[in-house]
Amino acid sequence: MTRPWATLLERVTRPEYIGENRCLPCTVLNVAVATVAAVAVGAAVPVAGIVLFVVAIGAIWLRGYLVPGTPSLTKRYLPSRMLDWFGKSSEPTPIAELQIDRYLKETGIVIEDPVADDLVLEPTFERAWRRECAAVGVEHADRDALAELVGLPPSELEIRWHGDAFVAVVEGERIGQWESRSAFVADVASARLLEERVESWDQLSLAQRSEVLGALRLFLERCPTCDGTVNFEQAVVESCCRQYDVVAATCEECNDRLLEAGV
Ligand SMILES: [Zn+2]
Structure with missing residues (x-):
């Protein structure tokens, strides 16, 4: 009928x-x-x-x-x-917040490079991260990896794709979003390493962890899924009703967006 x-x-x-x-x-x-x-x-x-x-x-x-x-x-x-x-301007998270900087330095994940006069990943962490990314990248069990990342059973989670990006949904509520699967792979891999190496990792809230993981993506030089070169550029992003300047990191090979942070 x-x-x-x-x-x-x-x-x-x-x-x-x-x-x-x-x-x-x-x-x-x-x-x-x-x-x-x-x-x-x-x-x-x-x-x-x-x-x-x-x-x-x-x-x-x-x-x-x-x-x-x-x-x-x-x-x-x-x-x-x-x-x-209305919270529209807080959409992109500000990068390089002091506390995150400090957290990454205190835990020894990033170190000062006197030659470059900049913060860089601690070399053993960097190597381990790349190995872990390669392992996560071929798992193809994203919902299980997401469950591990957010500490919820996979049956309660839903992944909704919007083009390359996706959001994680629990009972109709968004609990996280990623610019691409490559960005997600980077987060799953670094979370596994932080869990292993950093004692205080368990004490961070989910929101704090996600900030730390997002900040770590600033240090990516190779794409977590295809090993392509990562390009950083200033870009203007249009949301539904406003434009804002962002720093965007994109893989040259697969075009996956790895990071988008407000400036
Ligand atoms: Zn790539």
Whole structure:
């Protein structure tokens, strides 16, 4: 039996803008537009104002926006400070935070290189990391590796791919995201080594661990999955409703994005 309303609903719905993809600033802006329009119309014809408001809210709920092109409008006109307030600017994690630096130095994972006048990976860790990456890369049991990384049973985890990137989901909630499988392989491998070598690793929260693992990816010179050269560059990334500058690390060979961090 066909249900015309279900087909209609499907046609109107825009999954790319709702659910976990819903953009809060765009939604708020659209609700504000709907409210202003409904009040204006309602002042003349009260019933029409109410109908307009109900239809508009329904459209925002199903489609994520009311005014076509809101994402780019928001990007252009909504002040940065307001987007910050919605947490939109905190999307890229700031790199090289002092505490992470200190943690990596204190645990001996990175050391000062007086010649390069920079921090580098401790050589035995670097070699072990590359070996471990090669091992993880061919395991092809990503859900088991993810379970090990986040400390949850594999049956509770779901991996959702968005192009090369993927998010890890538990009971409908995002618990982590990776730019590519190569980035994930790097994290699984380094987490295994840190677990082995660093006593205080167990005491870090999941969020702190993920920051440490992400920071370690700054030191990658070869791709964890194909051994290609890793290129670092400044890039401009577009999210739904804003642009931001990032440092991006990409593998020259397989094109996997290994890191994207706000600057
Ligand atoms: Zn690669």
